[in-house]
Amino acid sequence: MDLFLLKKIISLMIMPLSIIILLLIIAIIFYRLKPKLSFWALFSATTFLFLSTFPPLSDNIMASLEDNYPAFTRSNKPVDYIIILGGVHTSVQGLPATSELKSSSLERLVEAVRIYRLHPEAQIITSGFSGGDVSSNAEKVKQAAILLGVPKNKILTENFPQDTEEEAQLIAPRVLNKNVVLVTSANHLPRAMAYFQRYGVNAIPAPASPWVKSNGLTPWSYYLPHAKKLQQTTTAWYETLGRIVQWFKG
Template identity: 95%
Template sequence: MDLFLLKKIISLMIMPLSIIILLLIIAIIFYRLKPKLSFWALFTATTLLFLSTFPPLSDNIMAALEDNYPAFTRSNQPVDYIIILGGVHTSVQGLPATSELKSSSLERLVEAVRIYRLHPEAQIITSGFADGDVSSNAEKVKQAAILLGLPKNKILTENFPQNTEEEAQLIAPRVLNKNVVLVTSANHLPRAMAYFQRYGVNAIPAPASPWVKSNGLTSWAYYVPNAKKLQQTTTVWYEALGRIVQWFNR
């Protein structure tokens, strides 16, 4: 089996929802054979589900990732490159490229467009492989960027990196000793910055669209578990696992 595919399967299996489903299956199977095991599996699944969907907890652990870097304002020096790290898309005939991008890719692109308006001297590098699609994510983001008014001749693509480390490896030789802005999701930025620093690139961080946007005002509904927070907690879980792998591979 392909190593990249194996990593994806393993990561999916250890996500919160997968663990909850596994525990519920265990609770059902051993309901009569081992009632105590069944009870603890059900109790653990319920507890994990509650904690994963509880907004104050989910927001606090996500904020710990997202609060590492402030929003990009303007560089004191001319910017040579704006790097947009790869995300996810689905090519669908009849849809514009902007609609084919999943939310994380679109958010990164919008942030990059904003930065380009501040620094039109910069070249843009899009990144990301096809992942089974007919087009690479780098190419799809480029198409969407052109639709949003960025000049085609200012956009370079890296079509083959499959993960953040490969993006850093492939892009670093081009941007060494340049003034570089690194755009990715706010929760992903600490891991991305560490990889680029490993390969000698001291980029300016540009966090895109943080999950947690707090103005200090909350209502009673904020303390009610909801499904969106499960997705948010899963994202934190995924990034935490990525940081652990990054630490072991130093």
């Protein structure tokens, strides 16, 4: 089996929702055979579901990943490259490229275009493999960037990296000793920066679209479980696992 696919399957199996479903299955199977085990499995599933959807806890976990870098303003010297790390898309005939990008990928692109407006001297590098689609993510993001007004000749593509480490490994030789801005989701940025630094690239971080946004107001409904927070917790958990793997790999 392909190592990349194996990693994805394993990570999917240990996501919060997968664990909750597994505990519920155990509770059902052992309802009559081992009532005590069934009870504790059901209790654990309920507790885990509550914690995963509880906004204060979910926000604290995510904020620990997102609060490492401030938003990009402007570099005090010319920017050579703006790197957009790969995301997810689905090619659909009749849709513009901007509508084919998953929200996180589109948000990274929008942030990169904003930075390009500040530094039109820069070239944009898009990255990411096809992931089973007819088009690579790098190419799809390039198409979307052109729709947003970026000249075609200002965009370079890396069509084959399957994960963040491969992106750093393949892009680094092109951008060594250059003034580089690295754009990715705010929660993903610490891990991405570490990989690029490992390959000798000291990029300027540019976090895109943080999950946790606070205006200082906290309504009572904030303390009620919310389905969207399960997705946020899952994203934070996935990124935390990625950082643990990165740490073990040195």
